[in-house]
Amino acid sequence: xxxxxxxxxxxxxxxxxxxxxxxxxxxxxxxxxxxxxxxxxxxxxxxxxxxxxxxxxxxxxxxxxxxxxxxxxxxxxxxxxxxxxxxxxxxxxxxxxxxxxxxxxxxxxxxxxxxxxxxxxxxxxxxxxxxxxxxxxxxxxxxxxxxxxxxxxxxxxxxxxxxxxxxxxxxxxxxxxxxxxxxxxxxxxxxxxxxxxxxxxxxxxxxxxxxxxxxxxxxxxxxxxxxxxxxxxxxxxxxxxxxxxxxxxxxxxxxxxxxxxxxxxxxxxxxxxxxxxxxxxxxxxxxxxxxxxxxxxxxxxxxxxxxxxxxxxxxxxxxxxxxxxxxxxxxxxxxxxxxxxxxxxxxxxxxxxxxxxxxxxxxxxxxxxxxxxxxxxxxxxxxxxxxxxxxxxxxxxxxxxxxxxxxxxxxxxxxxxxxxxxxxxxxxxxxxxxxxxxxxxxxxxxxxxxxxxxxxxxxxxxxxxxxxxxxxxxxxxxxxxxxxxxxxxxxxxxxxxxxxxxxxxxxxxxxxxxxxxxxxxxxxxxxxxxxxxxxxxxxxxxxxxxxxxxxxxxxxxxxxxxxxxxxxxxxxxxxxxxxxxxxxxxxxxxxxxxxxxxxxxxxxxxxx
Amino acid sequence: xxxxxxxxxxxxxxxxxxxxxxxxxxxxxxxxxxxxxxxxxxxxxxxxxxxxxxxxxxxxxxxxxxxxxxxxxxxxxxxxxxxxxxxxxxxxxxxxxxxxxxxxxxxxxxxxxxxxxxxxxxxxxxxxxxxxxxxxxxxxxxxxxxxxxxxxxxxxxxxxxxxxxxxxxxxxxxxxxxxxxxxxxxxxxxxxxxxxxxxxxxxxxxxxxxxxxxxxxxxxxx
Numbered sequence: 001x002x003x004x005x006x007x008x009x010x011x012x013x014x015x016x017x018x019x020x021x022x023x024x025x026x027x028x029x030x031x032x033x034x035x036x037x038x039x040x041x042x043x044x045x046x047x048x049x050x051x052x053x054x055x056x057x058x059x060x061x062x063x064x065x066x067x068x069x070x071x072x073x074x075x076x077x078x079x080x081x082x083x084x085x086x087x088x089x090x091x092x093x094x095x096x097x098x099x100x101x102x103x104x105x106x107x108x109x110x111x112x113x114x115x116x117x118x119x120x121x122x123x124x125x126x127x128x129x130x131x132x133x134x135x136x137x138x139x140x141x142x143x144x145x146x147x148x149x150x151x152x153x154x155x156x157x158x159x160x161x162x163x164x165x166x167x168x169x170x171x172x173x174x175x176x177x178x179x180x181x182x183x184x185x186x187x188x189x190x191x192x193x194x195x196x197x198x199x200x201x202x203x204x205x206x207x208x209x210x211x212x213x214x215x216x217x218x219x220x221x222x223x224x225x226x227x228x229x230x231x232x233x234x235x236x237x238x239x240x241x242x243x244x245x246x247x248x249x250x251x252x253x254x255x256x257x258x259x260x261x262x263x264x265x266x267x268x269x270x271x272x273x274x275x276x277x278x279x280x281x282x283x284x285x286x287x288x289x290x291x292x293x294x295x296x297x298x299x300x301x302x303x304x305x306x307x308x309x310x311x312x313x314x315x316x317x318x319x320x321x322x323x324x325x326x327x328x329x330x331x332x333x334x335x336x337x338x339x340x341x342x343x344x345x346x347x348x349x350x351x352x353x354x355x356x357x358x359x360x361x362x363x364x365x366x367x368x369x370x371x372x373x374x375x376x377x378x379x380x381x382x383x384x385x386x387x388x389x390x391x392x393x394x395x396x397x398x399x400x401x402x403x404x405x406x407x408x409x410x411x412x413x414x415x416x417x418x419x420x421x422x423x424x425x426x427x428x429x430x431x432x433x434x435x436x437x438x439x440x441x442x443x444x445x446x447x448x449x450x451x452x453x454x455x456x457x458x459x460x461x462x463x464x465x466x467x468x469x470x471x472x473x474x475x476x477x478x479x480x481x482x483x484x485x486x487x488x489x490x491x492x493x494x495x496x497x498x499x500x501x502x503x504x505x506x507x508x509x510x511x512x513x514x515x516x517x518x519x520x521x522x523x524x525x526x527x528x529x530x531x532x533x534x535x536x537x538x539x540x541x542x543x544x545x546x547x548x549x550x551x552x553x554x555x556x557x558x559x560x561x562x563x564x565x566x567x568x569x570x571x572x573x574x575x576x577x578x579x580x581x582x583x584x585x586x587x588x589x590x591x592x593x594x595x596x597x598x599x600x601x602x603x604x605x606x607x608x
Numbered sequence: 609x610x611x612x613x614x615x616x617x618x619x620x621x622x623x624x625x626x627x628x629x630x631x632x633x634x635x636x637x638x639x640x641x642x643x644x645x646x647x648x649x650x651x652x653x654x655x656x657x658x659x660x661x662x663x664x665x666x667x668x669x670x671x672x673x674x675x676x677x678x679x680x681x682x683x684x685x686x687x688x689x690x691x692x693x694x695x696x697x698x699x700x701x702x703x704x705x706x707x708x709x710x711x712x713x714x715x716x717x718x719x720x721x722x723x724x725x726x727x728x729x730x731x732x733x734x735x736x737x738x739x740x741x742x743x744x745x746x747x748x749x750x751x752x753x754x755x756x757x758x759x760x761x762x763x764x765x766x767x768x769x770x771x772x773x774x775x776x777x778x779x780x781x782x783x784x785x786x787x788x789x790x791x792x793x794x795x796x797x798x799x800x801x802x803x804x805x806x807x808x809x810x811x812x813x814x815x816x817x818x819x820x821x822x823x824x825x826x827x828x829x830x
Contacts, residue, residue: 167663168670172715175658192715226655226718306615314624325632338626338634350709353702356632397615589612599623604612 048217052077052210054183055143055203056085058218062190064114066090066105066472068098070125072118073158074145077210079116090472090502092465093494095122099129100462100492101469103138103200104429104452108473110263112139112193112201119145120158123204124165128459130200131169135456136284137261139198141190142166148208149177162204171199179209183218191221196229197348198261229347233362233369241319241343241360242376248317250339250386251277254300257284257455258322258346262366265289265448268321271370275380278390280308282323283440284455290446297390301329303437306397306590306601311390312337313599317381319373321345322366325355326456327595335597345369397590397603399441408583409559411435411511414566415442418481418509421566426479427452427470431463431488434517437588439483461491467506468499479570480505486512486539493545499575500550507569508577510542513584521587525608546577554578631702643700647676649723649797650708651806655716656682656691663714664693673707674698677731677794690718692805694796721799721806729797732769735779738786739764745785752778763788 048054055078059067068090071079082089092098095117102113117126123144133140147156163173172192176185182205189201245251253272259265265288272279272295279289280300291298300308312318318340323329330336336356344351344358345366352361362369401412415438419426428443429452430436436453445451452470454462467482474480489510499506513520519534543553552572554565556579569576590601593608602608627635631643654660661680668675676696683692697707704722712720723729734757739745745764749756752774754766768778772795779790799805 163659164662167659167666224715227715306613310621314622333630333632334628336628336632338628339624341634348713350706350713352709353632354706356628357634357702359634397613399613401613585611587611597623599621600618602612602618603615607612607618 047215048183049213049215050077050081050210051179051182051205051212051214052081054179054214054216054218055186055205055210056081056087058183058186058190058221059087059114060085061218062187062221063111064190067114067116068092068101068105068469069116070095070098070118070122072122072145074119074147074207075116075122075143075205076118076145077207078143078145078205089116090468090498092468093497094492095125096128096461097465097468097492097495097498099126099140099142100132100459100465101472102140102142103129103133103136104466104469105473106133106139106193106198107136107452108427108449108470110139110261110449112141112190112198113469113473114141114143116143117145118158119147119162120160122158123160123162127165127169128457130166130202132454132457132459132462133200134169134171136257136454137198138200139193140200141186141193142170142200142202143186144202144204145210146175146204146206149206150208152206162202166202169200170202171197173202173204175204175206176209177206179212179214180216182209182214183216187218187221188224191223192227194221195223195227197258229365230349230363231347231365231368233345233364233372235372237360237362238369238372238376241362242373242378244317244341244343244360245275245319245373245377245381246379248381249383250314250316251275251381251383252297252311252315252318252340253277253279254282254312254318254320254323255279255285255288256282256321256323258366259285259288260322260448262322262347264321264366264370267367267370267374271374274374275377276383276387277319277381278311278387280304280312282326282329283453285323286440286451287445287448291444292446294391295387297394299440300598302331302592302594303441303588303590304329304592304598305399305441306603307390307393309590309592309598309601310393310397312340313597314389315340317341317343319343319345321370322347324351327355330355331592331598332595335599403559405559409556409562409580411438411513411580411582411586412442413559414509414511414556414562414580414582415439415483417562417566418483419443421563421570422479422481425450425475426481427474429453429463429466429470429480429482431484431491432458432460433485433488434513434521434586434588435483435485435488435511437518438511441588460485460488463488464492464495464499464508467508468495468502468504471504471506480507481570482506482508484508484510485517486510486514486542487516487536489542490539496546496549496551496575496577503574505573506575507572508546508575509566509569510577510579511582512539512542512579513582513586514539515584517586518588524587525593525605542577542579546575552576556580631700633702643702645698645700645703647696647698648704649727649729649795650695650697650704650711650720651723651797651799652693652695652711652720653683653718653806653808654691654693654714655718656689657716660691660714660716661693663716664695664711667710667714668695668697668707671706671710673703679794679796681796692796694794696795718808719806721804723797723799723805724803727797727799727805729771729795730769731772731775731793731795732767733775733779733790733792734765734767735782735787736763736765736789737782738762738788741785745782748778748781748785751781754778
């Protein structure tokens with residue numbers, strides 16, 4: 001039996017709109033008349049009788065529709081409570097996939113994705129995805145089973161100090177020890193994952209606590225009183241920053257992932273176009289500004305475009321929004337935008353002046369602060385010459401590539417062909433490596449929440465499970481494409497079984513060069529071509545493997561197969577995998593060597 | 609076969625003249641500010657719940673901030689179950705600023721403040737010395753206002769409280785008798801007068817903080 005979770009999860013009937021999350025009882029579904037009424041049709045839910053039901057009720061109250069996880073001993077009471085819930089549980093093949101799927105669900109929907117695992121190995125398998133969400137500030141709630149309280153600390157079977165292990169990689173975590181409070185702990189963790197700067201939270205659930213009797217209904221999701229978020233920036237600094245922008249001759253806007261998470265894309269677009277300021281994005285900021293716009297300089301950083309890197313290096317004023325100035329963006333700190341005064345907008349005060357000193361620290365919600373700035377800026381900067389310079393750089397350092405017919409397929413061509421074959425709102429997920437960079441560089445992103453990747457942690461194997469989470473969060477008519485590498489795909493490929501079971505319409509294009517390509521590229525550049533452990537010429541045939549899983553498998557070896565195969569794979573209603581045999585020697589350029597000067601990016605290997 | 613993209617080579621490109629230092633601050637070639645580390649005391653009011661100390665100490669260790677001492681204990685508002693954490697750190701100003709902000713981010717942390725140089729700072733030390741010359745040992749103890757906690761024919765243990773320098777001095781003087789063991793608590797501190805040390809009501813706006821240069825007065829342990 002395979003149900004089509006993408007389209008209609010069993011929880012949703014036509015009578016229940018998205019605004020009225022279901023209440024957790026199946027005995028008395030609201031009728032059409034009821035849900036059309038003024039007040040939401042709330043049937044009285046069955047009172048909770050134990051801790052686990054309280055946990056699930058907390059999720060239902062928060063409007064959770066999907067949960068990703070794997071069963072196990074210590075989490076069994078929670079799964080037992082889920083059995084009666086309308087929350088659709090997607091059983092993953094591996095807990096790492098559960099955390100990546102929840103992460104991607106959070107990126108695409110904006111609401112925390114939920115993942116579950118049992119104690120010990122279940123919990124530790126979640127850690128990679130939690131750390132990934134932490135680095136990228138993605139909203140996520142992880143629920144882990146724990147051994148019964150009386151065994152905690154005794155090295156019991158499948159015991160791990162989960163809160164201890166996850167403290168450095170969560171926004172907040174809780175060991176829940178009271179059956180009366182366990183539901184509220186989950187509610188609070190859900191609220192914390194979403195509010196302010198988003199991030200992953202975790203609640204550790206001892207089996208005796210979830211099994212224990214309680215009639216306590218969880219509180220509504222609310223952050224604790226000690227958690228304060230400043231939304232508006234100090235007006236004096238806003239005024240000063242506005243003056244600085246007005247007098248700028250070489251202004252640049254740098255949009256980070258926070259722009260997308262803070263729903264500030266629209267207001268940033270208005271601000272940039274009104275004042276004609278060239279826009280550069282970070283990698284997580286991809287989609288915040290349409291890349292086909294004249295003002296767009298696209299992505300900056302290690303593999304950013306040459307023109308973006310020239311723009312951030314030579315600007316005199318940088319309006320940086322929702323970025324933490326990661327080293328992959330800045331290159332060497334000493335050469336990062338050395339002439340620029342920095343106006344830094346961020347909701348997290350700790351990000352301001354952490355890596356790059358902010359001359360104008362604007363702490364607050366991205367959308368709110370940009371509106372404050374928009375009100376304060378009276379005149380556009382006089383930057384006609386600068387804009388012309390930026391356009392000149394765009395033609396000097398254009399992202400053109402050669403694709404001779406008689407050579408193996410170039411990866412850039414495949415990415416462009418995929419982009420062409422799909423709509424603008426197509427969601428792209430990737431693993432990590434060369435393919436990820438080509439997907440950044442050669443796909444034209446125009447909408448926020450369409451780029452789903454592992455940025456800060458750089459987790460290989462992220463792409464396929466992320467595609468599963470993204471598929472469930474996306475609109476039905478949105479296409480989901482996973483651009484993966486052979487090495488990345490091999491790491492979490494077991495997720496294909498999930499995609500097949502749920503009949504998820506995902507197209508995976510594996511850019512197969514039989515190498516850990518990025519490592520091979522660095523070995524060629526910095527390790528005298530000694531390909532230590534980077535040659536993967538033992539790769540399986542991914543198209544046949546896909547078929548073994550029950551998915552559709554395709555293979556591309558030549559240019560003349562590219563367009564047709566892609567069309568066929570995308571048209572296939574269900575998971576499909578294209579094994580694209582690309583030029584094994586293809587490299588990613590431009591490139592700023594680690595810690596290098598962004599303005600000195602290399603265009604060829606000789607320039608490294 | 610050509611590999612890579614077209615465009616002017618790095619040597620043909622203009623480069624800006626400016627530079628930034630390690631802390632990401634633009635360097636003015638005229639007055640290049642070098643940021644020396646300084647010792648300071650940071651006080652945090654926290655929810656007294658399991659794991660809060662490990663959250664705080666974990667934060668310091670994984671961000672490689674150098675802790676000189678860290679003390680924790682319950683404070684006023686016993687009903688609310690709160691504790692005060694006092695941390696002594698040695699960092700350049702941007703690092704101290706970052707410590708305060710990172711601490712404030714932890715959910716159980718209610719308020720964070722860097723104490724003024726005139727704040728009251730105290731430490732307690734237990735010093736166990738050889739008691740072969742009891743008269744002289746007692747005289748030294750008296751000099752530092754040390755209380756006798758325990759004595760035996762071979763050893764005497766004293767309790768000294770005070771500023772760090774006083775304890776250092778006491779230990780140095782006791783050394784002549786032969787020190788058997790020392791245990792020190794680390795520093796705890798409160799702001800002077802009616803000034804709040806770090807209280808729920810007096811949370812400093814981090815935006816204000818970010819904009820002002822942290823005070824750089826010299827250390828005056830009292």
